Amino acid sequence: MIEHKILFTGSVGAGKTTAIQAVSEIPVICTDVLNSDLTLGKEATTVALDYGEVSLGKTERLRLYGTPGQERFSFMWDVLAQGALGLVILVDHTQTxxxxxxxxxxxxxxxxxxxxxxxxxxxxxxxxxxxxxxxxTEMMQENHMVYPVVEADVRDRAQVLWILDLLLVQMEARL
Ligand SMILES: Nc1nc2c(ncn2[C@@H]2O[C@H](COP(=O)(O)OP(=O)(O)O)[C@@H](O)[C@H]2O)c(=O)[nH]1
Ligand SMILES: [Mg+2]
Structure with a gap:
C-alpha cells in the first residue's frame, strides 16, 4: 500500500473538518473543543488536528490531515506539513x-x-x-505559484475527491 500525506489548511470555518469528513473511510479523529473565542461565531473549533483516510483503488491510500485554523496555533502547521505531498488551502469566500x-x-x-x-x-x-x-490567480502568479484555484462545496464527497484528484495529477506530473 502506497500512502501519501495530504494537508488541509485555511482559516477557521473554511471547511477543513467538513472536507475530511466528507471523504474519510474511517471515523475522523477530530480534536474540536468548545471555542473560548466568541468573536469567531463558532461553537467548536479545531485546536490540534483532524485526521481521516481515503483509499484510491487497492494500492494507494491518502492520509488526510487538517490543521488548526487559528494563527496562534501555527506552530502546529509546520509539524503537520512535514512529509506532506499535497496541500489544500481552503478559503471561506463569505469572509470580508x-x-x-x-x-x-x-x-x-x-x-x-x-x-x-x-x-x-x-x-x-x-x-x-x-x-x-x-x-x-494573480496573487498566485505574483508569488510564482502556478496552481489551480477552484470553487467547491466540500460537504459533497464527489467534489472533495475531485480536489484530491487535482493534487494527484500534479504529484504524478512531478514524478
Ligand atoms: N453554506 C455552506 N456551508 C458550508 C460549506 N462548507 C462547509 N460549510 C459549513 O461550515 C461550517 C464550518 O466548517 P468546518 O469544517 O468546521 O470548518 P473548519 O474550521 O475549517 O474545520 C460547518 O458547519 C460546515 O457544514 C459550504 O460550501 N456552504
Ligand atoms: Mg475544523
Whole structure:
C-alpha cells in the first residue's frame, strides 16, 4: 500500500473538518473543543488536528490531515506539513477579505507549496457573492505559484475527491 500525506489548511470555518469528513473511510479523529473565542461565531473549533483516510483503488491510500485554523496555533502547521505531498488551502469566500486570508497560508506554507502539489479551494460559494477568480490567480502568479484555484462545496464527497484528484495529477506530473 502506497500512502501519501495530504494537508488541509485555511482559516477557521473554511471547511477543513467538513472536507475530511466528507471523504474519510474511517471515523475522523477530530480534536474540536468548545471555542473560548466568541468573536469567531463558532461553537467548536479545531485546536490540534483532524485526521481521516481515503483509499484510491487497492494500492494507494491518502492520509488526510487538517490543521488548526487559528494563527496562534501555527506552530502546529509546520509539524503537520512535514512529509506532506499535497496541500489544500481552503478559503471561506463569505469572509470580508478572502484574498488576505489566502495570503496568510501562501506565505506560511510557501516552502511546502514549492516542493509539493497545491490546490486553492474557494468554499461556501452558495452563501457568497461571485468570486473575483482573476484576483486569486494573480496573487498566485505574483508569488510564482502556478496552481489551480477552484470553487467547491466540500460537504459533497464527489467534489472533495475531485480536489484530491487535482493534487494527484500534479504529484504524478512531478514524478
Ligand atoms: N453554506 C455552506 N456551508 C458550508 C460549506 N462548507 C462547509 N460549510 C459549513 O461550515 C461550517 C464550518 O466548517 P468546518 O469544517 O468546521 O470548518 P473548519 O474550521 O475549517 O474545520 C460547518 O458547519 C460546515 O457544514 C459550504 O460550501 N456552504
Ligand atoms: Mg475544523
Amino acid at each position: 477579505n478572502p484574498l488576505q486570508d489566502l495570503s496568510i497560508y501562501l506565505n506560511h506554507f510557501k516552502d511546502t507549496i514549492r516542493k509539493t502539489a497545491c490546490v486553492v479551494v474557494l468554499s461556501k460559494m452558495d452563501a457568497s457573492r461571485p468570486p473575483a477568480l482573476e484576483a486569486f
